[in-house]
Amino acid sequence: MGHGRADEAGGEAVDDTANPDRVDCLIIGGGPAGLTAAIYIGRFRRRVVLVDADEGRLAMIPRSHNMPGYPEGVRGCDLLAQMRAQAGRYACDLRRGEVTAISRDSGGFRARTTAGPVRARTVLLATGVLNLRPPIDPDVHDAAVASGQLRYCPICDGFEQTGRRIGVLGLTAHGLAEAMFLRSYSDDVVVLALAAPDLNPDLSAQAAKAGIAIEAVPVSAFDFDGGDVGLTLDDGRSLRVETLYAALGSRTRNELGDGLGLDLSGDACFVTDEHQRCSVAGVYAAGDAVEGLDQISFAMGTGSRAAVAIHNDLRNADGQVLDD
Numbered sequence: 238m239g240h241g242r243a244d245e246a247g248g249e250a251v252d253d254t255a256n257p258d259r260v261d262c263l264i265i266g267g268g269p270a271g272l273t274a275a276i277y278i279g280r281f282r283r284r285v286v287l288v289d290a291d292e293g294r295l296a297m298i299p300r301s302h303n304m305p306g307y308p309e310g311v312r313g314c315d316l317l318a319q320m321r322a323q324a325g326r327y328a329c330d331l332r333r334g335e336v337t338a339i340s341r342d343s344g345g346f347r348a349r350t351t352a353g354p355v356r357a358r359t360v361l362l363a364t365g366v367l368n369l370r371p372p373i374d375p376d377v378h379d380a381a382v383a384s385g386q387l388r389y390c391p392i393c394d395g396f397e398q399t400g401r402r403i404g405v406l407g408l409t410a411h412g413l414a415e416a417m418f419l420r421s422y423s424d425d426v427v428v429l430a431l432a433a434p435d436l437n438p439d440l441s442a443q444a445a446k447a448g449i450a451i452e453a454v455p456v457s458a459f460d461f462d463g464g465d466v467g468l469t470l471d472d473g474r475s476l477r478v479e480t481l482y483a484a485l486g487s488r489t490r491n492e493l494g495d496g497l498g499l500d501l502s503g504d505a506c507f508v509t510d511e512h513q514r515c516s517v518a519g520v521y522a523a524g525d526a527v528e529g530l531d532q533i534s535f536a537m538g539t540g541s542r543a544a545v546a547i548h549n550d551l552r553n554a555d556g557q558v559l560d561d
């Protein structure tokens with residue numbers, strides 16, 4: 238409170254009177270970051286519209302075992318359903334659709350969405366990231382993720398792979414770093430190339446010294462038909478691993494930041510202050526789309542922090558706080 242940005246946050250009460258359809262916050266993205274914020278802002282008795290394309294990473298999790306409070310683990314889709322139900326209790330307007338453009342207007346923001354236009358005093362970007370995928374048919378890919386043959390997050394599920402034969406796809410600095418991380422779970426880790434590697438030999442030497450095998454001949458085919466993963470290499474050889482981590486990087490869903498002129502980090506994430514405020518007043522960001530840990534707990538933490546900042550900034554704009 239009292240940080241001086243709220244007046245620019247699109248919070249002018251006069252404009253809202255003129256536009257009774259304007260909601261307090263438009264949340265873009267309905268994963269754990271966006272839904273946590275929706276629950277909080279709804280409980281602050283504010284009007285929220287959440288638009289979600291329903292293509293998030295939470296829904297892909299077969300069963301998470303590192304979510305505190307769920308000792309038996311929890312399926313991503315179950316957690317999503319519970320959070321949606323909880324947000325619904327506080328009259329959050331949850332819409333399935335895509336936000337295609339946002340622009341500023343005199344009372345805040347105007348968004349074009351496939352679920353109808355929205356005017357809002359503030360905007361929360363909780364758009365997540367997209368994992369770059371190996372060249373596998375989408376249905377085969379999704380089935381392999383669901384069965385745990387194909388994985389994306391060593392922090393999330395490395396523990397369950399203890400002692401197994403692990404493949405890491407991506408003979409890059411990123412892939413080698415992921416393999417090094419997994420090395421503490423297994424002494425049988427092999428890094429595989431998807432294309433001809435272009436790698437600093439010193440990194441490969443470090444990984445080899447740590448007991449990580451490196452297979453530099455690119456993988457040309459994947460077989461998920463058995464319980465494990467079959468890999469065919471370009472030279473015709475084949476090998477099997479018990480589980481395969483794709484370490485091909487990710488792309489932040491930051492497209493909507495372009496129209497607003499938001500600052501991005503070196504990793505193309507939204508830059509925020511310690512209250513999740515972006516570089517343009519009235520815009521906030523949370524979850525995987527900001528720099529930090531790509532985890533559910535982090536998404537929820539930044540979602541709640543953004544929600545409190547939004548509420549306080551609007552209270553400040555409306556003269557509902559004590560002067561410092």
Ligand SMILES: Cc1cc2nc3c(=O)[nH]c(=O)nc-3n(C[C@H](O)[C@H](O)[C@H](O)COP(=O)(O)OP(=O)(O)OC[C@H]3O[C@@H](n4cnc5c(N)ncnc54)[C@H](O)[C@@H]3O)c2cc1C
Nearest residue numbers: 266268270290292293294301336365393524525531532533
């Ligand atoms: C296979 C897998 C397993 C994982 N396991 C775990 C685990 O065990 N523990 C853990 O903590 N984390 C795990 N993660 C990571 C976790 O899923 C993410 O950190 C978390 O979902 C991030 O939450 P989010 O709300 O930022 O983004 P997401 O959950 O990705 O949600 C973002 C939402 O925004 C929507 N969106 C994007 N752009 C637009 C737009 N323009 N208009 C409308 N909607 C839009 C997307 O469609 C999506 O629904 C795992 C990830 C994967 C892929």
